[in-house]
Amino acid sequence: MGDSKRHRILMVSDFFYPNFGGVENHIYLLSQCLLKLGHKVVVMTHAYGNRSGVRYMTGGLKVYYVPWKPFLLQNTLPTFYGTLPIIRTILIREQISLVHGHQAFSTLCHEALMHARTMGYKVVFTDHSLYGFADVGSIHMNKVLQFTLADVSQAICVSHTSKENTVLRSGLPPEKVYVIPNAVDTAMFKPAAERPSGNEITIVVISRLVYRKGADLLVEVIPEVCRMYPNVRFIVGGDGPKRVRLEEMREKHSLQDRVEMLGAVPHAQVRSVLISGHIFLNSSLTEAFCIAILEAASCGLLTVSTRVGGVPEVLPDDMIVLAEPDPTDMVQAIKKAISILPMIDPQDMHNRMKKLYDWHDVAKRTEIVYDRALKCSNQSLLERLSRYLACGAWAGKLFCLVMIIDFLLWRLLQLWKPAEDIEVVPDIVLSLDEDRGMSQDFQAFNEDHSLR
């Protein structure tokens, strides 16, 4: 371990493989790129069904599936101090230097960051979503976030809008928040060799069919577009509570042969669905960063999307047509997209995407954040408590109490199970195949999934 810049990172989140989603993919791909840069990465998440214990993934990525069952929306039951022993053991065994938590909605992440700070480790947090301020759920979540981020070393957000939102919710100084966007695996999302021929224009929608993703907007937009353009057809992939409404819309307007409903699309088949279309439609009502748009652009599709959240920052103006989130404006945007479609070259778009987004670039920028985090000074308990006190009149004192108890429990644990007794894991460095591209990793990722 001569290289002093080699970090030993523990990624923590409730959301990881075998679940598929934005956060899960982000953690996996970021970890793979960091491994390629020579760092050590270990992931910690909760058990998924029978999948409990230690597993190894491609590239030697070690994953701890801690035997806690999820209790609500993939989150582990928050016990405050219950996770302290296991986290301490993992941190000592793997000789971790830095803990990186993901997603504000993950209870495991908050607990891990709290314990890591108590034990003196440096901590980085990445926020992946936008939240409001007005409803009860958001108010409580923001308070919890304020607690966790009161003492974080650095924070990362996936878009500039997300940075504004996180800074307002948590009260962090803006200089502590880095904006490092997600990226897309361009080797996997390649356009078709030949564009779908014929004079039919196919519009693809792939999203969860829920209110938040604008499924109701689709119900208004699709019949109108089908009426205006007889040569347009829709492919709708995804499932959810609003699927019934879309089926009803199909029946009502007799669009069975023009609107194809695919149901839930496994991640491995997303590309094949995308390349069968010309235009990608995203109707989300809120989005911190939309990876689906990147995947579509990488496959050479022209995107039509609602102008919400961080979406305007994601693509250059000539690759996306933005609309206000209401049906009339969206129909106008689709009209404009259809008119500029002949000028779009999918291969050209794909090549541009390769330059605009790259996971290796994301990993390098994250590395800079880690370097800065490790340069932060070590603080004693008293200095840290003053930061928690600033969180609020009542909340501040409560947070201080929580941290003091955590500190005492940690000391107790040190006496009961001294660090010397915990066996340290030796470093196993796999021979890295330099030629192997990210796509093979991703393929292995998907094959792992299909074997289950």
Next chain:
Amino acid sequence: MDNNIAENPSPTRAKWRKVAYGGMQPGFDDNHTDDSFLEGMVMNANVVKRDMLKVMQDSVSISQYPCIVVLVGLVWNYTLRSTLDETSLLINRRAPGALKNPTLTSFISLNVSVVASVFIASRLPSRLHVFAVMLFSLQVFLFAPLVTYCIKKYSFHLHLCFSFSLMAVTLAFVYTLHRLLFVLLLGLLVFVTVVCPYWLIRMQEYKFEINGPWDEANWLSFVLILQIKINSANH
């Protein structure tokens, strides 16, 4: 923690753009906070600026109800003591319009007043007494809201006069009956008309509503407003 690299103020440095693509922007760190940071934020957009006098005038309507309740209670009391003749309660009133769209709360309040009247009625000497008291209570509780609403619509001045005279009359009657109750009623009326408006306006200072580009789009209300406008234009 060194966040600011000594930047070269040469004119060749590109302007910072609020975009996520293209990797790190040359000349800027990832944690660079531009002057345009939070420029899309709107604070307290939906908060209504309240005027103390207006709020006090509105609270006068609320103070009518304790007065009515107390008056009915007084009537019960006088009837029980036989100071009031039962025939004088049988006043003939015309209903100023039927009760439209009754809500759950109005049902509950009506039922409560009926139950209360029944308890009083159980103490009364004759059937005529009971009938008179029940009828009187029902009429007052049913029609009082309608009467006050009609007066308010007709003339705000008349409404204020009516309210103050109601309060004065109630206070006068209670004063003759029981000193302690008078003090309590006076305290309640002062609380409702003066203290509560002041408290509301003080608490408004703490209102901190934040809106911005990160909010979930609320297109349904936009569409509904549009439909209402179209409908009203058509009629």
